[in-house]
Amino acid sequence: MDATVRTATPTDVLHRVTDGVRRLTGQLTGRRRARAEIPAVDEFPGGVRMYSPVTGAGSPLSPPMRVTPDGDGVVGRCTLGIAHEGPPGYGHGGMSAMLLDELMGWACAAAGSPGMTVSLQVRYHRPVPLETPLRVFARVTGTEGRKISVDGSISTEEDPSVAVVTAEGVFVSPDPDRTRALFPDLQGTPGGRQAHGSR
Numbered sequence: 001m002d003a004t005v006r007t008a009t010p011t012d013v014l015h016r017v018t019d020g021v022r023r024l025t026g027q028l029t030g031r032r033r034a035r036a037e038i039p040a041v042d043e044f045p046g047g048v049r050m051y052s053p054v055t056g057a058g059s060p061l062s063p064p065m066r067v068t069p070d071g072d073g074v075v076g077r078c079t080l081g082i083a084h085e086g087p088p089g090y091g092h093g094g095m096s097a098m099l100l101d102e103l104m105g106w107a108c109a110a111a112g113s114p115g116m117t118v119s120l121q122v123r124y125h126r127p128v129p130l131e132t133p134l135r136v137f138a139r140v141t142g143t144e145g146r147k148i149s150v151d152g153s154i155s156t157e158e159d160p161s162v163a164v165v166t167a168e169g170v171f172v173s174p175d176p177d178r179t180r181a182l183f184p185d186l187q188g189t190p191g192g193r194q195a196h197g198s199r
């Protein structure tokens, strides 16, 4: 991803490389994952998501963000590149929202209440620098029935006390019937799918 958005190579080289990439991806033959199929390596919800655009080590789109528990919440560490650019030199606001949305979802799962975003309010205080290690933080601030309130923030690793983006979100844990309808490939809800071929 970085190479393709950074290059200033002439068009004929771009065409040649594009042909090469098509030849390479053409070798990815065999069975393809269906739309709602959960990859065998995944732990869902609240664990490995191999092809997630945020945390997935297997996704060319993801920074990727590495998530670990941290005090009463979860912390995500990543570095955005110019493929994630909004204003020149800074992160796209949608990327910031995506990092926060994902990590706030992890905070819900870590607190034992996996949920889906129903509301996300994001405040952009300062531009997010690219090619700079970032620290994203999220924690559950309250639950009320199936409703979970979550706070999140983004700062740089260098200056973790200064939040450049903050967010408040509401997440909702779908009831078991809705969960089965939304995620037919998910076994043993609400505990979720464990990794390594348990289905």
Ligand SMILES: CCCCCCCCCCCC(=O)SCCNC(=O)CCNC(=O)[C@H](O)C(C)(C)COP(=O)(O)OP(=O)(O)OC[C@H]1O[C@@H](n2cnc3c(N)ncnc32)[C@H](O)[C@@H]1OP(=O)(O)O
Pocket: 045, 101, 102, 105, 106, 114, 115, 116, 117, 118, 119, 145, 146, 147, 170, 172, 173, 174, 175, 178, 179, 189, 190
């Ligand atoms: C196993 C899990 C896997 C979870 C897997 C998580 C993966 C994490 C991925 C990262 C996060 C995402 O991107 S998630 C993707 C983006 N989000 C979505 O696509 C969600 C789309 N929304 C939905 O499908 C639906 O809203 C559901 C299923 C989430 C909830 O529907 P529902 O079950 O019918 O819930 P509903 O009765 O409407 O609302 C429940 C309570 O929440 C309140 N509520 C509803 N909306 C709001 C709102 N915007 N702001 C405040 N409060 C709200 C209601 O008033 C009610 O309160 P009261 O009357 O009870 O007081």
